Amino acid sequence: xxxxxxxxxxxxxxxxxxxxxxxxxxxxxxxxxxxxxxxxxxxxxxxxxxxxxxxxxxxxxxxxxxxxxxxxxxxxxxxxxxxxxxxxxxxxxxxxxxxxxxxxxxxxxxxxxxxxxxxxxxxxxxxxxxxxxxxxxxxxxxxxxxxxxxxxxxxxxxxxxxxxxxxxxxxxxxxxxxxxxxxxxxxxxxxxxxxxxxxxxxxxxxxxxxxxxxxxxxxxxxxxxxxxxxxxxxxxxxxxxxxxxxxxxxxxxxxxxxxxxxxxxxxxxxxxxxxxxxxxxxxxxxxxxxxxxxxxxxxxxxxxxxxxxxxxxxxxxxxxxxxxxxxxxxxxxxxxxxxxxxxxxxxxxxxxxxxxxxxxxxxxxxxxxxxxxxxxxxxxxxxxxxxxxxxxxxxxxxxxxxxxxxxxxxxxxxxxxxxxxxxxxxxxxxxxxxxxxxxxxxxxxxxxxxxxxxxxxxxxxxx
Amino acid sequence: xxxxxxxxxxxxxxxxxxxxxxxxxxxxxxxxxxxxxxxxxxxxxxxxxxxxxxxxxxxxxxxxxxxxxxxxxxxxxxxxxxxxxxxxxxxxxxxxxxxxxxxxxxxxxxxxxxxxxxxxxxxxxxxxxxxxxxxxxxxxxxxxxxxxxxxxxxxxxxxxxxxxxxxxxxxxxxxxxxxxxxxx
Numbered sequence: 001x002x003x004x005x006x007x008x009x010x011x012x013x014x015x016x017x018x019x020x021x022x023x024x025x026x027x028x029x030x031x032x033x034x035x036x037x038x039x040x041x042x043x044x045x046x047x048x049x050x051x052x053x054x055x056x057x058x059x060x061x062x063x064x065x066x067x068x069x070x071x072x073x074x075x076x077x078x079x080x081x082x083x084x085x086x087x088x089x090x091x092x093x094x095x096x097x098x099x100x101x102x103x104x105x106x107x108x109x110x111x112x113x114x115x116x117x118x119x120x121x122x123x124x125x126x127x128x129x130x131x132x133x134x135x136x137x138x139x140x141x142x143x144x145x146x147x148x149x150x151x152x153x154x155x156x157x158x159x160x161x162x163x164x165x166x167x168x169x170x171x172x173x174x175x176x177x178x179x180x181x182x183x184x185x186x187x188x189x190x191x192x193x194x195x196x197x198x199x200x201x202x203x204x205x206x207x208x209x210x211x212x213x214x215x216x217x218x219x220x221x222x223x224x225x226x227x228x229x230x231x232x233x234x235x236x237x238x239x240x241x242x243x244x245x246x247x248x249x250x251x252x253x254x255x256x257x258x259x260x261x262x263x264x265x266x267x268x269x270x271x272x273x274x275x276x277x278x279x280x281x282x283x284x285x286x287x288x289x290x291x292x293x294x295x296x297x298x299x300x301x302x303x304x305x306x307x308x309x310x311x312x313x314x315x316x317x318x319x320x321x322x323x324x325x326x327x328x329x330x331x332x333x334x335x336x337x338x339x340x341x342x343x344x345x346x347x348x349x350x351x352x353x354x355x356x357x358x359x360x361x362x363x364x365x366x367x368x369x370x371x372x373x374x375x376x377x378x379x380x381x382x383x384x385x386x387x388x389x390x391x392x393x394x395x396x397x398x399x400x401x402x403x404x405x406x407x408x409x410x411x412x413x414x415x416x417x418x419x420x421x422x423x424x425x426x427x428x429x430x431x432x433x434x435x436x437x438x439x440x441x442x443x444x445x446x447x448x449x450x451x452x453x454x455x456x457x458x459x460x461x462x463x
Numbered sequence: 464x465x466x467x468x469x470x471x472x473x474x475x476x477x478x479x480x481x482x483x484x485x486x487x488x489x490x491x492x493x494x495x496x497x498x499x500x501x502x503x504x505x506x507x508x509x510x511x512x513x514x515x516x517x518x519x520x521x522x523x524x525x526x527x528x529x530x531x532x533x534x535x536x537x538x539x540x541x542x543x544x545x546x547x548x549x550x551x552x553x554x555x556x557x558x559x560x561x562x563x564x565x566x567x568x569x570x571x572x573x574x575x576x577x578x579x580x581x582x583x584x585x586x587x588x589x590x591x592x593x594x595x596x597x598x599x600x601x602x603x604x605x606x607x608x609x610x611x612x613x614x615x616x617x618x619x620x621x622x623x624x625x626x627x628x629x630x631x632x633x634x635x636x637x638x639x640x641x642x643x644x645x646x647x
Contacts, residue, residue, distance in 0.1 A: 055644065127550035128532060163644060236550055243553060263620030264556035268535055271553040279620060280646060 039154050046151040050159045054145040057083050057097050062165055065141060069111060069167050070285040076141065077106040094150065100142040109139060113287040114307045115171055124168065127236025130220050130275050130282055134198060137169040169287065173417070173438040175200055180286060180299060181444070188213035188229055190449035192432040200284060207231055214242075220275045220282060225250040233273035243273040250274035301444050305392030305419040310334065314359045316371055316397040325359040325371065325395075336383035352460040353407070356380040357393065362458040364405060365425050365450045371395060371402040373422070374455050378408035378463025390417040399423075399445060405455050406430065408463030412437040421445070427462070428452025509630035512606060516628050519578075519588060519604050520637045523561070526576040527622050527641035530563040535615045535622075539579050561615040561624065564593075571595065578624070580607065580614035586626065606630065 064079045076099040087095040101107030115121070121135035142164045148156040176197030177184055184201040187209035188194060196215040199205060205221040207213060208228035215233045219225055227248050235241045248270070254260040266272065266279040275282065286299055305311060310332035319325050329337055336356060353376040362372040373393060380388060395402045399421040406418065406426045411433025418424075423445040429452070431439045441447060455462070473481070527533065534551035535558040536542040542551070542560050551562060559580040567574045572594030579587045586607050590600040608627045615624050624639040 058644070127552075236552070238550065238552070241550075241552055260619055264617040266617075266620065268554040268556045268617050 036154075042151060043149055043154055043157060046149040047157050047159055050147045050149055051161070053092060054095065054097075054147060054159060054161045057087065057095065057145055058143055058161065058163055060086065061097070061099070061143060065165055065167065066283045070283070070288075072111045072113070072287050073108070074101065074111065074139065074141075074167065075108040076101050077108065080106055092147070095147045096145070098144045100144075102140055103142075111167075111169060111287045113303070115169065121171070127238055127241060128272060130218050130272070130280065131168070131170060131174075131198065132217065132236060134170050134174040134217075136171075136174070139167040139169075141165040141167065171438070171440075172442060173415070173440040174198060175440075177201070177447075179203070180284075182446075183223065186213075187211075187449070188231075190426075192429045202284065218273050218275050219245075220284075221250070221252070222277055222282075222284070223252050225274045225276060227274070235271045235273050241271070243271050245270055245273050248274065250276045250279070252276045252278050254278060299442070299444055301394075301419060301421045301442070304442055305394070308332075308390035308392040308417065308419055310388055310390070311392040312337070312357060312394075314357075314371070314373055314393070314395040314402070316359075316395045316402070319360070323360045327357045327359055327373075331392075332388075336380065336388070353455075353462045354379055354460075356383065358459050359395075359402075360458065362455070364403065364454050364458070365448060367403060367423075370423070371397065372405050372455070372458065373402060373420075374405045374407060374459040374462075375418070376408045376459075376462040377406065377412070377416070381413050389415050390419070392419045394421050404443075405450075405459075406441070407452075407455060407459075410463075412439055415439060417442065419443075424448070425450045425454065427454040505631040509632040512628060512630050513635050515604055516607075516626075516635070516637055519586060519602075520624075520639050522576070522588065523578055523624050523639045524641050526563040526565075526578075527639070528644060529565040530643040531565050531645065533561070533563040533622065533643060535617060536560040536562065539577060542577070556618075557611075557613040557616045559609075559614050561622075571597075578615070580609055580626065584608060586614070 061079050061083055064082060065074060065076075068074045068079070080097065080099050083097050087093065087097070099106055101109060115137060119137055121137055124132050124134050124136055124138075126132060143162065145161040147159050149159065150156055172178055177186065177199040179201045181202070183204040183206065184199065185206045185208065186196070186199070188196075188207065188211035189209060191213060194212050194214055196213050198217040199215070200220045202222040204223035204226070205219055206226045206228070207219075208226070210229070212230040213232075215231065218233060218235055225248075227245050230246045232242050232244050232246075235243055249259075249262065250266065250270075251259045251262050254262055263278060266274065266276075272280065288300070308331075311330045312334075313328055313330050315326045315328070327337060328334075353374060355376070356379045357373060357375055359371060359373040361369065363369070364372055373395070375391075375393070393404060400423070402422040404418070404420045404422050404424050406424065407428070409416075409426070409431065410429035412431050415438040416431075417440045419442045421444050424441055424443045424447045426441075426447070426449050430441075431437060453461075532551055534542070534554035535556070536554050537558045537560065539560045541555075541558075542562055551564075561578045562575060563577075564573055564575045566572070572592060575591045575593055577587075577589045577591070579589075581587060584605060584607050586604040588602045588604070592599075606628050608629060609625065610627060611625060614626055615622075617623075621640055622642060624637075626637050628635045628637065
């Protein structure tokens with residue numbers, strides 16, 4: 001019996017060892033499972049971190065490309081180099097960011113400040129786009145950013161990110177109002193039929209005054225937008241995209257709770273009808289001409305004027321006995337310009353302006369003592385029906401001392417650009433015919449709408 | 464020898480005592496086991512629910528980040544009025560339905576992901592493939608409560624979703640914030 005009992009004790013010992021072994025195996029398996037779970041969680045965190053890092057690279061690339069576009073030259077090789085340097089310094093050596101410009105890897109492109117008539121422009125079609133339906137030259141930058149997670153003993157995961165960036169060159173003529181230097185105040189009454197077009201202001205944009213206004217495109221501003229009138233804005237081509245934005249303030253930088261309410265409404269209730277830099281960062285700049293330093297975003301009137309077919313100079317140091325200043329053409333065909341001595345002064349000027357350009361000192365539009373250059377478009381088309389489409393007109397005096405008064409331009413026969421460093425007043429309607437033309441008035445001073453009869457007393461009626 | 468062996472057997476009383484003791488011990492052990500298993504199941508259910516909602520939060524975050532267009536509506540029926548192929552149109556700053564669309568390439572086409580909080584306490588995720596014939600996918604997440612008036616908002620200009628999940632163990636808050644890359 002005792003021997004048998006010893007034998008039974010030995011069996012129990014074996015059973016205990018087996019049980020301990022099994023328990024140890026279970027424990028080890030559990031630990032391995034837990035460790036694997038921890039590694040997976042670590043890899044997921046690393047994946048999120050890698051994704052954020054790639055997004056930062058893409059956003060940095062976007063900033064670099066925007067800066068290059070403003071300087072007039074896009075070079076993706078340089079962008080790739082800078083992103084590569086950044087990745088190397090931050091020990092992200094396995095990050096790969098590739099760039100393609102219209103399908104060309106690390107391509108480069110010089111942006112032209114002026115588009116020729118053969119350049120193929122495409123309409124920006126998407127509803128919700130701040131500049132939808134504007135005809136533009138679009139450069140597409142494709143980005144392929146990829147990396148692999150490394151902070152785990154498990155096999156790394158590939159993180160790939162393939163966004164694209166559009167660089168759009170939109171001609172100024174696509175805008176009804178475009179201001180880079182100062183705020184814009186729009187009175188609905190200046191728009192014929194209460195219909196307004198595309199507007200952009202780098203600073204505040206205000207719509208106020210009597211009458212209703214319906215604008216066919218979103219209002220875009222680098223500052224605040226204030227609508228102190230009845231205003232509706234279309235945000236797309238489709239039905240139901242007309243948004244009432246009467247008496248609304250869209251803030252650029254809301255700094256209290258009341259203003260911050262706008263941020264919640266901007267993209268939802270108002271459907272991006274009013275766009276400020278607080279709701280959508282829009283980088284807008286003029287492509288600089290070659291004479292400008294790369295960091296300057298200002299408007300170079302002289303360079304812009306140099307692109308015009310005709311350059312007219314008013315000599316403010318020399319006037320005839322009736323006070324008219326001599327208008328001479330320094331570039332382009334100018335046989336349609338009639339010197340004051342030949343026709344303008346001998347005719348009865350007070351009844352009708354037959355000469356396209358007449359300059360004299362006059363008080364108009366609430367301004368006194370200014371030299372007024374009266375431009376009667378109807379007189380121009382009578383003399384040079386289809387020749388002249390871009391005119392650079394300026395005096396040899398200070399920009400603020402002269403006013404260009406545009407008259408008789410309610411309907412344009414052809415495309416027209418007027419470039420001047422002086423204040424511009426538009427008498428009556430402008431480019432409001434049955435088929436509107438690509439037209440632009442480019443100035444470094446204010447643009448103001450005045451009554452259609454303005455200037456009749458000094459220059460005669462128009463058209 | 465035989466009579467000696469007879470003397471080492473258990474008496475009936477001893478047997479009864481042993482059986483009763485074993486029943487008591489086994490009952491206690493079984494009760495403990497059942498309680499532990501039930502508790503473990505509750506923990507597991509809570510973990511699974513939490514994991515599902517974590518996955519939903521991640522899905523919402525990704526949908527927001529990738530969106531070419533998005534909008535908040537009061538509910539999905541309000542969204543259907545505005546439903547268009549490319550563009551949502553007007554919405555509301557605070558609502559219970561979030562719709563996001565993105566172009567997933569030529570193979571998959573335009574994908575729309577919708578998330579709707581139902582007052583009954585569920586969040587419904589729908590994935591529609593607008594330009595292909597892939598059937599719509601719907602997932603339902605339960606045990607949801609929303610402390611605010613609505614689940615989705617554009618407060619401070621940031622698209623966000625807030626909801627709470629009540630598991631058998633705990634209350635878990637989910638907060639998702641995001642902006643589409645093309646708005647950054």
